[in-house]
Amino acid sequence: MTQHKNWLLFKVYLFAGTFTFSGGMAMLPVIERELCVKHQLIERQTLYEYTTLSQTFPGVIALTNACFIGKKINGTSGMLAAGFGAILPAFVLMSAATGLYQSLPQQGVILSILAAIRAASAAFLFSAAYSLARYNLRDVTTILLAVGCFLLTLFNLVSAPLLIIAAGVVGILTTLFKTGAKS
Amino acid sequence: MIAIILAFLKIGFLGFGGGYAMLSLIYQEAEQFGMTVPQFADLNALDGLIPGPIAINSATYVGQLYGGLSTALAATLAVSVPSLIIVPLYLHFEKKLNANRLFNSIISGIKPASVGLILAVAVSLAGVIIFGGSDFKHWQFIGIDWTSILVMGLILFLDLRYQLNPIWLLLIAGVIGGVSYYL
Structure with missing residues (x-):
């Protein structure tokens, strides 16, 4: 059951990370629908409370948010699953884009x-x-x-x-x- | 590689208030990696194209340019460290201390400061693009690039007035750049 939760957290934050441009928390409604409504893992109020809180700490806001919600739902392993999901798309896509960019002839x-x-x-x-x-x-x-x-x-x-x-x-x-x- | 890891740890811990505040820190650290002004401008453009938090995108880009994929991964993990430390720490002491108010008051000072920081980066970047030179700290007057002034003005207008998606804005800029080459 807890592994199932980790997999879900990873998937939700992976999806949110893939479709959020230029930072920000534009995917919050999707996270809310998946975690609060469909799977009822966390209260809506708690989700918003920790999202606001994430913005006051140093560090990557979307990642801090993923870590808070992951840890609340499923402890340290949940935190790592959500956090990994939140940064993986940016890392993979940016790394591919940088590779392409490096191969451009500058002339x-x-x-x-x-x-x-x-x-x-x-x-x-x-x-x-x-x-x-x-x-x-x-x-x-x-x-x-x-x-x-x-x-x-x-x-x-x-x-x-x-x-x-x-x-x-x-x-x-x-x-x-x-x-x-x-x- | 160690220098890049340390730089992104620093950027993570000082990066209050979102991606743009971090971008101004990256601009200042960039010179130390050997990053040029055009490379910084390209990073910001790629941020508009690639989904994900600005800080993660930037760490991946800088790491990949100056050390390859493994450095990109190391830089990404370095900028993620603050979230991974703060979240468990905060949840552990949540009931005992009023860290919330402290961080709120810190952020109330840093948010306005980041307006000035990012504006300084914008002016300095625009100066180099319009007047020439590649040094971060000292402008050189080589000439006036009218195409760049036109593009900058047009994109800023479209962005502020119509909130067009950055992907469209970059496409418009690219087409103008391509056409201007053949004029």
């Missing part, structure tokens, strides 16, 4: 196509920054944090890891300050 018309694709790639990053900004820049503190990190990284004044740690500390301090002000 002539192909170079011209790649140059345009690289320009599109930069556009994706601007777009990602915009959507992140829309949801996360709400007050003076968050705007200052974003602008500060932008300038300090652009001119190579402070390294990104250091900025991330500093931003985490600012986050803790503002939370403390807010709860202090309330009480």
Whole structure:
């Protein structure tokens, strides 16, 4: 029975991983249908609770989510089965794609196509920054944090890891300050 | 290989707040692997084509380019380590401590910071693509690539205005690049 559960967890997360593009939890409804409705292995509320929680920890969010749900349903072996399922499609497909990419001759018309694709790639990053900004820049503190990190990284004044740690500390301090002000 | 494993461990543990935050860390570490700006742009484009978490895709890509399949696997496992450690640890202490609030306050600082970090990567990548050069830290003014400016503008517009699928956007960019070669 527990092996059956592991196999199911592996299959569900493998499927979710194969059809989720650019990260994110777009496949959550499928996971919910399989694990909560069809097989009734976990409460819907628990699934959503741990999905939200996954987003607050460091690491790969989709993998953290798979590990939480896998461990909740079937202990450590469930965690490994779900986690393995979550990363396997990305690894296999990306590895094949990188192999193909490496075999492309970087000249002539192909170079011209790649140059345009690289320009599109930069556009994706601007777009990602915009959507992140829309949801996360709400007050003076968050705007200052974003602008500060932008300038300090652009001119190579402070390294990104250091900025991330500093931003985490600012986050803790503002939370403390807010709860202090309330009480 | 060891350098890549250590780099992706670091990226995993500092990678709060999803794939794009990690991408800015990868951009900073990339130089140390010998990764060029075009290779980074191509990684981001492949992320749009290949399903799966950005961090897993990136680890596979960087590992494969600089050490082959075994390094790709090692890098993927390295970036997965935080999830595998945090999940059992959190579930074990779930009832005892209020880690949830702590991580929430950390992430409230890091999310806005990651807007600045990813915007800096976007500007720096766009600068290299438009003006030339291949150095991450110093731009070189070789000329202005008008095709790239056109593609970047068009793709950004289509992405923000119509939320087209990245696969279509990359296809459009590729066609423009191909046609521009023969003009």
